[in-house]
Amino acid sequence: MAFKGLTRRQFAGLTGWSALGLSALSAASGRAEAAAASGFPSGFLWGTATSAYQIEGAVNEDGRGASIWDRFAHTPGTISDRSNADTATDHFHLYREDVQLMKALGAKAYRFSIAWPRIFPEGAGAPNPKGLDFYNRLVDELLANGIEPFATLYHWDLPQALQDRFGGWTSRDTSKAFADYSAYVAKYLSDRVKYFFTINECSRLVHLGHKYGADAPGLKLPPSGLNQVRHNVALGHGLAVQAVRAHGRAGTRVGPAENAVSCIPAIETPENIRAAEIATRELNAGYLTVMLEGKYTEAFLAQAGKDAPKYTEEDLRIISSPIDFVGLNIYTPDHYVIAAGNERGFTLAPFPASFPHMKASWLRPGPEAMYWVPRHVAKLWNVKSIYITENGTSGSDQPAADGTVYDVDRIMYLRNYLTQLQRATSEGVPVLGYFLWSLIDNFEWSDGYEQRFGIYRVDFDTKRRTPKLSAAFYRETIARNAVV
Template sequence: MSTLSTASGQARRGRNSKPDPRSRATFPNGFLWGTATSSYQIEGAVNEDGRGPSIWDSFAHTPGKISDRSSGDTATDHYHRYKEDIQLMKALGTRAYRFSIAWPRVFPEGTGAANPKGLDFYNRLVDELLANGIQPFATLYHWDLPQTMQDRFGGWTSRDTPKAFADYAAHVTSRLSDRVRHFFTINECSRHVYLGHREGADAPGLKLSPAGVNQVRHHIALGHGMAVQAIRTSARAGTKVGPAENAVSCIPAVETPENIRAAEIAMRELNAGYLTVMMEGKYTEAFLAQAGKDAPKFTAEDLRIISAPVDFVGLNVYTPDHYVLAADNERGFALAPFPASFPRMKAGWLRPGPEVIYWVPRHVAGLWNVKSIYITENGTSGSDQPAPDGNVYDTDRIMYLRNYLTQLQRATSQGVPVSGYFLWSLMDNFEWGDGFEQRFGVYHVDFDTGRRTPKLSASFYRETIARNAVA
């Protein structure tokens, strides 16, 4: 018997086995619960139906880049098993699904003639989601840039790529917006820039100069703005659009008014290269001064485009980046160091700090008067090995989710406008440079057979959704 069904049976037995949902603080009526994935991490079928190569195909096949020498060639074979995977979503009770569209499926060369078979897959996916009562939320770019764009233009180092991205966004949204009403432009500019273009740890594997890194960041922000403008003219009226960013998170170390204000200042300054310029239409003076001669080259028109109005802001929230203290210095804040004893999850970069999911949306709403926020990713990796009985008892993930969702409920109860939550991830998948070694799903995937098995956390998430309160 699966974990999901076992837990359900236990919940039905005994008068006191299931707490009264009314005893828990609830989320707002209509709060949207979902799951999230991305194309290269789950689809596979990299050589089927006219798909062109992406920078992640090239990077994953470069010796030494992926820790377990794997790739996304097959991933979880979602391309062929999407109907089965939608039934997994339905079993959880989710009402929304955030997926990404592979640019090289739709435009194998990045520009030029579109590939109808590539978009056909997403048409089938969207129709199947809607048939099962699940709202599609599409991300237009989750890092799988067509390799030809990298080869011809240097990818995001060139202004040609933002223009091509806008054309791609217009094409996709003109054909899907009759059914897909929410689009995210670019996923995690910050990580794509830092790991992909500065550290060389992600595709395209570049190690640019500080000036080069800042110019790439500017071009990606420009691509976001150009895509927003393109969607406004190409998509069906009422289509909503916004970014999905892994913002640098700043938490008051102690919740005093002074530290809260300092954390807000830090949040604005430390996100100056993307979120701040997008929301304000300008780079902060401190950002430009610190960059000096390495500051990005831009025009006033660039800033106008980057700050094109959005309908919502998506936030990927995993771990606290900084605990902040008020300080009598030029910046008005100081960053407390992390002690060696600070806890970590299985992924070493992931330090559990549940309050981060309270403070990040609160800061974003307060700084920029954002009226609608989605938590577009949140979750954790775990060891997640099946026990002798076949079940996966991922109580560490349940601990993580319970604490984070409690803090998210704190935010919504105080009027922070969070409209929905997308758990990362529906199922274990290809986790970038870690290959298949880090498992983030609430469904376990046997990467040899493709079999999906619900973990104990799937039962937790289903109960949370059913109650609209933390289980």
Template sequence: MRFKGFSRRRFAKIAAWSVFGISVRPSTAAANAASGFAKAKFANFPDNFLWGTATSAYQVEGAINEDGRGASIWDRFTHLKGKIIDQSTADIANDHYHRYKGDVQLIKELGARAYRFSIAWPRVFPEGTGTPNPKGLDFYNRLVDELLANGIEPFVTLYHWDLPQALQDRYGGWRSRDTSQAFADYAGYVAERISDRVKSIFTINECARLVQAGFGTAIDAPGLSLPQKEINQVRHHVALGHGLAVQAIRAHARSGTRVGPAENMEICIPAIETPANVRAAEIATREFNAGYLTAILEGKYTDGFLAYAGADAPTFTPEDLKAISSPIDFVGLNVYMPNHYVIAGENGEGFFPLPFAATYPHMDSNWLRIGPEAMYWAPRHVAKLWNVKSIYITENGTSAADRLSGDGKIYDVDRIMYLRNYLTQLQRATSEGIPVEGYFVWSLMDNFEWSDGYEKRFGLYHVDFKTQRRTPKLSASFYQEVVKRNAVA
């Protein structure tokens, strides 16, 4: 924008002291007060709170046909016409497979001390089972070594949706418990070989999303729309895969290796914080998560879940439930938005979920409702309901407008607004002793955002996908300051 008679530089200088011709030059007292605000101490997070960033293999790596990698269900899905909004694929994505050393430096520039990334199952086992591919695991060994050399702790996710296509063809993927066992075998193999350096392993990322979007609405790979009974059976097999993987990791990993799930739980928030409504939100949280997280933490499906499912309930055995509830060391929570606001039912019993207004505000992605309090209630419920002693926020972030300004920079104040408000609620949680040990912002850099392709950008670093140039956004500076202060900036 250019104002008549003013250069940009001169306008900026004048604007610093006047608004619409009214002088706003600060007095000495005001200047001193402003200085005092700048020096005010922010509420800190706990000592040794772990600040990190996150990505996933399929979204950033590219190199889908290199070094013996097998095909994944997402490779096939993205090449089907009409499945991805911008008709793109992740064949190249961020080319992280070749540029990982530079990307590690981006993490280091933020001051972050941890990086959550996923291992591509088809890189390690191109056919899903059978003969492993040494070159596939070699890449992750190099990445882990590079992270450690730069003082960054690796957190590994074993499954972030990129199922080997061979298992989909052979078994129907997660429709079969054979895939649950194959996942456990893969998990044990990887854990045995990386746990000398990797101490924290997440089994499966977002069961809720991969089941509903992949097997219910067909938005995600493998693109199926199954009857509800089959959807519930798929969810059971994913939960079983998690439990069997925990057992395999315990059997094969070095002593001291920690393991747990990373879930986008249904977050239930009391509409008004009265004791009755808080209790209603807790009851709702347990029931809305009954098909996965509750089963993992309680070793059973709730009576409410089974009654609601009726004839569509999954088929399972007591041995299945015992495996699913294998003891874990932490719970990872992917927190983006509230799922339900609830009030207590009549006479203060049960819960009543409230509908969202049509005008409820959202971010650049229209599914991403703005509700910072979700960041408080999600870990609070997990700690209170199930006595979980170690929690990580494994994802939190937002897409934003991310328009390049005339100076080639991105001033993403919308993303900063979102992160600041959510982190304020997280600080509320930790200040009350809720055991959140770390936070991983989603994401390190713009990447392939599943069915949205490259249309939506979640990164702290802007990526020009034609040149692969990474450019820090203003939110990168914001997050850098948060990490530096160990407080909301």
């Protein structure tokens, strides 16, 4: 390179960068360094996260009904390693041991999901008391160890009976059944569970399960059908919020856990930041935007055209029922955004082939997403309480000769993301807590057991749990309330 000896101004002129752009980059670097030194706010909540189907196993015990993932995982060609989650990590029997793993980290919160087919084996009708008993035992164990339970009502394991009877989320009847199930759970658990998430990642369950057929129930719907599923899922969220409000104890709180489309300014200039905000609102139109504004954007409806979902104004009022917080699952940047003079006001930069990724090819590390996504959500919709409900990474995670998993790649990933989260909280972005995905290795949906996300390694034959080096990193981060 021939840039040696150039002044900052000469370099800016040569490369076409403005002084404003360089100043913005310098200021951003300074803010990140200051945030790293300050730590997280007092009372920041540190936790871990899992989901029922990925860890529980015991699919035929205590009256549990079949879910769409049971059917899907047993269909040849759907799971990359030809596995299933019939036993998973056997959390159903080992939950007390797993709670001790959380306690050893110093975690004060645990986000888990409730298996709908354990509670209602047929999706509706008569509840299964033994199914609720398991979650009663789990919640009591958590509280006895000083760990706050955060329950997710739906993490994709729809009762197969509802798929067979109604076509699952293609029908509003499933949205109504979800409300009834949510009401029952809130009635019987909210004496001890104060935080409920409605639906985990509406976007993924709609697109991978109903557009691409890569997840259960394995459908490939045309645009009109896909948009109706999207609306029915959002409606289910709103009905569940109302059900929890009506049947939960005083002080019960409820909100979504969404994998928002993350839009990052490619360079931190005022123009690009504004463009990223516009993109965030438009590209999340079918989920967060309609939940928080009570309407679909004009661009969303125009693009859908004749394939737009059928809905009523009452639907929109239900979908936008007031919530107490927004949960955000943040793994990777979806788009780097540049301001543009086009109709949308932004353009999306393509990812070059050289952009890095973790073991899972879809997981491109872009730690700045952890700063921008909650910042955008707080600013666009005046959200006052945010939780990072999932963040983590896959890794090779092979034990060394001494038996230790030296997952320094995961530590690198977490350190960088948490540094950006510190930057956000230091600037007043209202993030109240962070749930690391995941406590233990588990069944990773269509990837089976090939992708490991846990900070505790699981031997899937013996079910033995062993801490990885990242567990020590996370324990130290929690203890300091700051990035190590």
